[in-house]
Amino acid sequence: MKYSFMNDYSEMAHPRILEALSAVGVKQFEGYGLDEYSAGAAGLIREMLSAPSADVHFIAGGTHSNLVVISSILRPYEAVIAPVSGHIFVHETGAIEATGHKICTREGRNGKLSAADIESVVLEHSDEHMVKPRLVYISLSTECGTVYTKAELTSISSYCRSNGLYLYLDGARLGPAINSVACDLSYIDIANLTDVFFIGGTKTGALFGEAIVICNDDLKDDFRFILKQRGALLAKGAAIGVQFQALFADGLYDELAMRSNAMAKKLAEGIKTLGYKFLFPVETNIIIPVFPIAIASKLHELYGFHDWRELDDMLAVRLVSSWAAPESMIDEFIADLSAL
Secondary structure (H helix, E strand, O other), X not given: OOEEOOOOOOOXXXXXXXXXXXXXXXXXXXXXXXXXXXXXXXXXXXXXXOOOOOEEEEEOOHXXXXXXXXXXXXXXXXXXXXXXXXXXXXXXXXXXXHOOOOEEEEOOEOOEOOHHHHHHHHHHOOOOOOOEEEEEEEEOOOOOOOOOOHHHHHHHHHHHHHOOOEEEEEOOOHHHHHOOOOOOOXXXXXXXXXXXXXXXXXXXXXXXXXXXEEOXXXXXXXXXXXXXXXXXXXXXXXXXXXXXXXHHOOOHHHHHHHHHHHHXXXXXXXXXXXXXXXXXXXXXXXXXXXXXXXXXXXXXXXXXXXXXXXXXXXXXXXXXXXXXXXXXXXHXXXXXXXXX
């Protein structure tokens, strides 16, 4: 295989992240995220969000973040609403269901829910013989690579707050989303419009790690107890704090996100020039072009990528560009596709 477009976390980490970790050496630090590095990183995040009272917790991965946050909010009879393509519904091995909570889904559009989608679930669950929807789960960017606009997120947020629902945003790819030309949201908007969200580091240059940000005071109490019970409170939490300091101290996070998007845009433009269409709008570092099945099969011999959906004799495939994707491999993919 020449190169993998399977995901944006196959590379170990950006050199500046590795340098920051190496610089700590054998220096001692407080355990379980109470160290100076985690405190410094949390301070940078609060400043970026203009949210001085937000709680920031560092955790190893996205699935763990989703499990901990959702299970901490919901009572035993309560459910979460999500798009049918949502990561918690498709790709987390029933982690949420394993905690006893049902996921109520809607198709949405281009991987996104609307306030109307959410309302349709709420209206269906009318009494104590059904689960009670309590939380809305969305992601930015979506699994389709699309982004919510400020108007869309404001509409969802307003509906949730008017109807007693919490809003949780999975930000595994928040960097590419915020830095998309299709997105008019800011980090401050995300903090103002959601109750809790996380900033993904794993897919934007970090060795591993996500930052859970709790904005709603009602959801803050005893969260460290929940982290510990769920096996998410790392003894060496400083290892994540160091990385997030390096990501946010001088703009590295947005720099890497913009490069991910730029390489995906170049890849998409090359594919489009050859006459192929896309299943969803190209907005971030995830693109989903549609190829004849025979062409996709030949490409599989050369590159790694996911098959998304068969459409008669066509196949929609998912290509993901990372922050470290060599531009030469973008050019080579386009050349190979052209030759096929």
